[in-house]
Amino acid sequence: xxxxxxxxxxxxxxxxxxxxxxxxxxxxxxxxxxxxxxxxxxxxxxxxxxxxxxxxxxxxxxxxxxxxxxxxxxxxxxxxxxxxxxxxxxxxxxxxxxxxxxxxxxxxxxxxxxxxxxxxxxxxxxxxxxxx
Numbered sequence: 001x002x003x004x005x006x007x008x009x010x011x012x013x014x015x016x017x018x019x020x021x022x023x024x025x026x027x028x029x030x031x032x033x034x035x036x037x038x039x040x041x042x043x044x045x046x047x048x049x050x051x052x053x054x055x056x057x058x059x060x061x062x063x064x065x066x067x068x069x070x071x072x073x074x075x076x077x078x079x080x081x082x083x084x085x086x087x088x089x090x091x092x093x094x095x096x097x098x099x100x101x102x103x104x105x106x107x108x109x110x111x112x113x114x115x116x117x118x119x120x121x122x123x124x125x126x127x128x129x130x131x132x
Contacts, residue, residue: 021106023051030073031115033080036106043107054097059121061097068094075117082112092116 020039025032036049053060063070064077077092077099087102101112 021049023049025118027118028115030117031075031078032118033113033115035111035113036082036101037111038106038108041108043105044103045105047103047106048100049103049112050098050100052098053118060118061095061121062092062099063094063117063119064092064096065094069121070094070117070119071121073117075115078115080113080115082106082110085110085112 021044022037022039024035026035034051038044053062061069062077063074066074074094077090079086079089085103085106087104090099090101092099099116103112106112
């Protein structure tokens with residue numbers, strides 16, 4: 001699995017300015033890491049950020065227990081940075097393909113980081129939604 005970078009836009013509360021939200025995936029052993037930050041000067045307030053693996057072409061899922069479809073090692077969700085920025089911790093079940101973080105605020109000098117295990121189930125069937 002390669003480093004994956006997702007970029008999304010969110011509106012600032014002050015008008016039509018856009019904030020660039022960067023979500024970075026860093027594969028590691030035994031834990032994979034996600035880092036969410038703002039690439040710009042505009043802050044994000046009262047938002048939900050969803051990381052959805054269902055559209056990936058490789059059958060990715062979160063492996064958080066020793067049960068289910070995960071491969072070898074599992075790692076539960078662990079928030080490692082930005083706890084004061086997140087309203088509540090998400091409940092991630094084994095085999096889930098999405099996680100949503102409810103964010104109180106996020107500005108350019110901050111990040112929300114978490115570790116978890118992401119597994120490739122080997123399902124490499126084409127996914128039309130991913131290519132759009």
